[in-house]
Amino acid sequence: MLLKDKIVIVSGIGPGLGVKLAVEAAREGAAGVVVAARSADKLDDAEARIKALGVKAKVVKQVCDITQREQCDALAAAAVKAFGRVDALVNSAFQHGEMDYASTANLDAWNEVMQTNLFGTLKLTQAVIPQMKSQKSGAVVMINTMAVRTIPPLGEAGYAASKAALANSSKWLAKELGPDGIRVNSVHMGWMWGAPVQGYFEWQAQEKKVPVEELVQGIARHIPIGRIPTDDECARAALFLVSDYASAVTGATLDANGGMYMP
Template sequence: MLLKDKVVVISGIGPGLGIKLALLAAEEGAKGVVLAARGAEKLDQAEQAIRERVRAAEVLKVPTDISKPDQCENLISQTVERFGRVDALINSAYTPGDVAETFEEANLPGWRSVFDTNVLGTLQLTQAAVPHMKQQGGGSIVMISSMVTRKPWGNASYASSKGAIAVAAKHLAAELGKYGIRVNTAAMGWMWGTPTESWMKQYSKEQGVPLETLINNVAANIPVRRIPTDDDCAKAALFLASDYSMAVTGALLDVNGGEFMAP
């Protein structure tokens, strides 16, 4: 199993990528799956989904707002107290910002709140985990980024924050490699799952465009000619968290069906 006996912390548990990361980590043999999100209801739903598929999985739920340093410390402290170590940290938590906002109309204080979560929050949680990884002789940190950092389509505050964290990951990889800590980034594109499906159905209703047409239009710009699923993308992130990528650090892995190449 890809993550046999590993303790994996996943931030940003929700109905999309977050819960898929947790489910697959459990299925891949993780010793402990640590779930972090601001809402307790999401954590309960994720735990139930894991229990239904992997009864023996050990799950720790810690309500966490990563923009709060003390909550980041608490998350990692509870993990170490329960399992004794932190083998992998997958930074999936984020706030989307205003998708429709143009830069000329931008509310820059709003950008600050996006950066507080997506950049500083992610780094605060990473900073809390690093001392324990150093003490145990290594670990893996995975940053979840986005294709929009290199292929703009709007939502500049979110894209800029994800670009910042991808650059930070390279610096962390260079600094922490001597401790056996690897830091990599997975750049996601379209992901077919609950969030995307819900958005497309709403857009289809509002614009009077058939759902199938919307899906086909998106898929036409992806070389594999389909929208990757949340499961597809979660598997790539877990590869970076696993020992199968022991020789990989400071890398940015495109997990978007090749769409980043499209003009």
């Protein structure tokens, strides 16, 4: 199993990729999964899904706003108290912000996006670094976006700017922490079929008065594999980067988008 006996923290538990990351970590043999989100009900849902697998993974739930350093420290402490170590951190928490364009955006509104996607992610990463340094091992993966790699037709300028800054910071972290046995990588997601994207297509179908399938096919025709990847698939790609199979990989970026973007 990909994550046999590992202790994995997953931030940003929600109805899409976040909960799938936690579930797939448990399915892949993690001994412990520490789930974090701003809302306790999302954590309860993650715990129920993991228990339904019938696996041995112990679940620790921690309400955490990653923009608050003390809450990040508390999350790391809860993981260490429960398991004595932290093998992996999957930074999935994010704030999308407004659908905007750099030429017309309310730049003050970008602050909240930056506080979560860049500074909050770095705060949580910094919170687990001392434990990983003491172990001389650990792996961090940043959930990033295809919007950093190519300019989408949708207005996502603020979101993309925050994630581009995170991508750059991840390389600094990889360089700085490599001597301590800590790896840091990024995975850039594109379209992911799951609850959030399905809801988006259903809304667009109502607005445009067209079938959902027509909209889906309009996107899928630009994806070499001919379909929108599922969030389960993308979660497994991210978890590969914190597994021992990627022990020689740090400072790297992996595109998990069905080939829609190729560097």
